[in-house]
Amino acid sequence: xxxxxxxxxxxxxxxxxxxxxxxxxxxxxxxxxxxxxxxxxxxxxxxxxxxxxxxxxxxxxxxxxxxxxxxxxxxxxxxxxxxxxxxxxxxxxxxxxxxxxxxxxxxxxxxxxxxxxxxxxxxxxxxxxxxxxxxxxxxxxxxxxxxxxxxxxxxxxxxxxxxxxxxxxxxxxxxxxxxxxxxxxxxxxxxxxxxxxxxxxxxxxxxxxxxxxxxxxxxxxxxxxxxxxxxxxxxxxxxxxxxxxxxxxxxxxx
Ligand SMILES: C[S@@+](CC[C@H](N)C(=O)[O-])C[C@H]1O[C@@H](n2cnc3c(N)ncnc32)[C@H](O)[C@@H]1O
Numbered sequence: 001x002x003x004x005x006x007x008x009x010x011x012x013x014x015x016x017x018x019x020x021x022x023x024x025x026x027x028x029x030x031x032x033x034x035x036x037x038x039x040x041x042x043x044x045x046x047x048x049x050x051x052x053x054x055x056x057x058x059x060x061x062x063x064x065x066x067x068x069x070x071x072x073x074x075x076x077x078x079x080x081x082x083x084x085x086x087x088x089x090x091x092x093x094x095x096x097x098x099x100x101x102x103x104x105x106x107x108x109x110x111x112x113x114x115x116x117x118x119x120x121x122x123x124x125x126x127x128x129x130x131x132x133x134x135x136x137x138x139x140x141x142x143x144x145x146x147x148x149x150x151x152x153x154x155x156x157x158x159x160x161x162x163x164x165x166x167x168x169x170x171x172x173x174x175x176x177x178x179x180x181x182x183x184x185x186x187x188x189x190x191x192x193x194x195x196x197x198x199x200x201x202x203x204x205x206x207x208x209x210x211x212x213x214x215x216x217x218x219x220x221x222x223x224x225x226x227x228x229x230x231x232x233x234x235x236x237x238x239x240x241x242x243x244x245x246x247x248x249x250x251x252x253x254x
Pocket of ligand 1: 014039043061087090092093094095110112113116134135136152157158159160164165166167170179
């Protein structure tokens with residue numbers, strides 16, 4: 001079923017990416033204003049997320065990140081299907097679905113929103129072996145060991161870093177929950193890795209690249225999706241290998 005959605009172009013001109021919204025018209029004619037970042041609300045309505053971000057704004061990131069991860073493993077003669085993946089910021093499971101096209105050994109989702117897990121189970125039943133609703137900046141010792149028991153050797157995070165979504169500290173925690181020599185595949189808006197970035201990602205990622213804890217295998221600049229005005233938004237897709245535990249000292253000072 002197609003939803004009746006409206007993107008009010010005129011109203012966007014003064015808004016930043018995280019203030020953007022759209023209208024959903026219900027069957028009774030009522031118009032609801034929904035923020036792009038109100039994921040809990042968007043996931044409540046089946047196929048609304050896909051219709052906005054994937055059909056209308058042509059997001060391709062899950063496939064792009066999956067494909068470069070696949071290429072990176074192939075270059076190293078590693079078997080993609082043996083990966084044990086933690087998909088962080090998994091939402092309703094589009095990255096899980098993309099990984100599933102090649103097949104992986106284990107796939108666990110994690111998100112801060114309970115509604116994301118509900119939607120993933122509803123829309124992509126069976127894609128995830130487990131799905132945790134957790135704030136990774138507040139994990140207890142038990143929760144940490146429960147996640148570590150999966151023996152993850154790959155972390156994926158797609159369309160979920162920055163903009164009031166996953167902060168550096170949570171991403172850092174997620175990377176340290178995968179094994180040494182594990183893979184890290186994610187995307188990030190290009191402005192987040194420029195020197196004047198305020199989110200902390202730029203400094204963190206540049207330090208990682210220069211450190212002995214990380215080895216970069218692929219970086220690709222690509223069109224993540226269209227902006228509301230129809231202009232391409234460029235992101236970097238990055239695949240790296242975590243060589244050793246990443247120290248807290250690399251985190252930006254708050
Ligand atoms: C744009 S969606 C991307 C979902 C999915 N990865 C995809 O590619 O379709 C961003 C997701 O990040 C989640 N998120 C935001 N902040 C988070 C946090 N601190 N920890 C975990 N997930 C978070 C949101 O709930 C949302 O499901």
